[in-house]
Amino acid sequence: MEPIKISDNIFWVGAVDYDIRDFHGYLTPRGSTYNAYLIVKDNKITLIDTVKHGFEDELLSRVSKIVDPKRIDQVVSNHAEMDHSGGLPGILRHIGIEKPVLASTMGVKNLAGQFPSAGLNLQAVGPKLDVGGEDLVFMETRMIHWPDSMFSFLPSQGLLFSQDGFGMHLACPERFDDEIPEDVWGPLALNYFANILTPYTVQIGKLLEKVAADGLAAQIRTICPDHGFVWRRNPGRIIEIYAKWVQQKPRRKAVVVFDTMWHSTEYMARELTDFLAGQDIEASYHCLKNRHRSEVATECFEAAAIIIGTPTINNQLFPSVADFIAYVKSLKFKNKIGGAFGSHGWSGEGAKLVQAELRNMGYSVPADEVRVQWVPQEKDLGPLKALGQSIADEIKRL
Ligand SMILES: Cc1cc2nc3c(=O)[nH]c(=O)nc-3n(C[C@H](O)[C@H](O)[C@H](O)COP(=O)(O)O)c2cc1C
Ligand SMILES: [Fe+2]
Ligand SMILES: [Fe+2]
Structure with a gap:
């Protein structure tokens, strides 16, 4: 299985689950993907998130087309839910169980609770992390949609790793927004927002305001979510749609x-x-x-x-x-x-x-x-x- 190049040193190394239909009680008629990303620098290799348990080999196979997976130095977990963390124990056993797994403070607690006997070297992240000569910057996004959720941002490339945010459940061979028309992804993004993110619209609204106020929104050139495709042509489009959805404005429909x-x-x-x-x-x-x-x-x-x-x-x-x-x-x-x-x-x-x-x-x-x-x-x-x-x-x- 091949990795997909996002930029010179960033690759998509996730898994495609064409067959899943029941995602914790939510119907996924078009399957899903568990996205993971590899930041490859000469002196440091960082894996961002993993995959659901059962898809570890798919991730390792994609990584191995770039580097020997054992060369991965550190793993960042932006979200502790099993669809992104279930692969952690198996992957860490393969690459070296002593390698650090970096998460938010709540992420460390939630991962420890879910994998009590895996022997993971869990560490809480600071505000930023060296990923080989440059920093990955963290932003906690508590309750969007779990207490552990966080965003990671690579300023040099304007690249946001947004975990579940801006995602959708769609298994397909395409990996980028410019490869799939909006009339295909629009209803899937709505389905995902309605069923996963609706309870947290207040928090998401505040986050969008903060991101705009900090000038971060203007810096974002690519969004890499944990489900669905990478927004490289027009990440502003999904941000604009979320800004509308958080208002939960009803239309003339019963x-x-x-x-x-x-x-x-x-x-x-x-x-x-x-x-x-x-x-x-x-x-x-x-x-x-x-x-x-x-x-x-x-x-x-x-x-x-x-x-x-x-x-x-x-x-x-x-x-x-x-x-x-x-x-x-x-x-x-x-x-x-x-x-x-x-x-x-x-x-x-x-x-x-x-x-x-x-x-x-x-x-x-x-x-x-x-x-x-x-x-x-x-x-x-x-x-x-x-x-x-x-x-x-x-x-x-x-
Ligand atoms: C197993 C069963 C239990 C029922 N229990 C009640 C009941 O406790 N109280 C009641 O008012 N009607 C009860 N009914 C009657 C139904 O509510 C009634 O047949 C109703 O018209 C069914 O509406 P439906 O055609 O939309 O299913 C029961 C019917 C069945 C088959
Ligand atoms: Fe999640
Ligand atoms: Fe998820």
């Missing part, structure tokens, strides 16, 4: 998401979707039987309203709906309107439980939940349309 056992809740979802579309709202319809939670979450990201439907099963929400609610709750969406509906037979707790969850998540909930007993009839359409109307009115007020 997501109707539900599950059903015997089609009654489904019938309600279809009526609601058609009603909203008739109100000039982009209405996006998703049954959780055939839509993955993370695909629906991406649909929700730019939507003004999320309307959730469930039948009642043994006094509870339908399990897939409970799963979806737990997931969107974890994403901490801001500026959302919520609505609840569902069919039941006797006790009818389902839609009420959804309504309580929506309030709990801080969504604006303009109307009571709509509950229908058994199969919806003509008379049930009035309350359903009233729910749709309240939500449409609130969306239009934005």
Whole structure:
């Protein structure tokens, strides 16, 4: 396997995972990459991040086309999550277990916790590190998206190693932004931001402001993330897109998401979707039987309203709906309107439980939940349309 040259002394030496589809509960329909980078100077060789466990040989094989991997002097870990650190023990065993692994203070703790018996020589980085006659400068990016996360910057080349930031899950042979059109990467970058970075938009917004204020943004000529491709033609484009996404500004769109056992809740979802579309709202319809939670979450990201439907099963929400609610709750969406509906037979707790969850998540909930007993009839359409109307009115007020 070949390395890919980024500049005279910097190479991509990561791994391409064409087959992965479940990335910690998030659907990756186009696989992913685990990017690692090698800084090669005559007197010092530095590896930036590693790969997921199982891909160590792929990394070592790429490195060996440049230098003997045993010549690597030091490893920088910008992010302790397993997709970038899982390969550390195996790679360090190969190159020399005594070689320093440099991470943020929290990175040292988190790596020690995840690899307690690997014998890694973990060291906390200072503000900068000599990488062979020049400095790699560190910037902590705590909670973007883990406590250990940090950026590394090589000023001489304006090159930012941004770990998960500015990445996306896309396995392909291309390695650079100028090789893939924006209509291909745009939806994947959104999918990644919505599912991985949404809970941290406040921190990311502050970081972007700091980077602009420090004059660093103007110095960035290349961004090397840990997933997806290297931004060498236009790194400003993804920074500009992130500056918009951190605002979580909703557009005139409502997501109707539900599950059903015997089609009654489904019938309600279809009526609601058609009603909203008739109100000039982009209405996006998703049954959780055939839509993955993370695909629906991406649909929700730019939507003004999320309307959730469930039948009642043994006094509870339908399990897939409970799963979806737990997931969107974890994403901490801001500026959302919520609505609840569902069919039941006797006790009818389902839609009420959804309504309580929506309030709990801080969504604006303009109307009571709509509950229908058994199969919806003509008379049930009035309350359903009233729910749709309240939500449409609130969306239009934005
Ligand atoms: C296994 C099972 C458990 C149920 N438990 C309840 C319940 O505890 N309370 C209730 O009101 N209805 C309960 N129902 C009735 C359903 O909520 C009712 O059939 C509803 O119309 C189903 O909506 P759906 O067609 O969207 O699945 C249950 C149905 C099934 C199949
Ligand atoms: Fe991560
Ligand atoms: Fe990652």
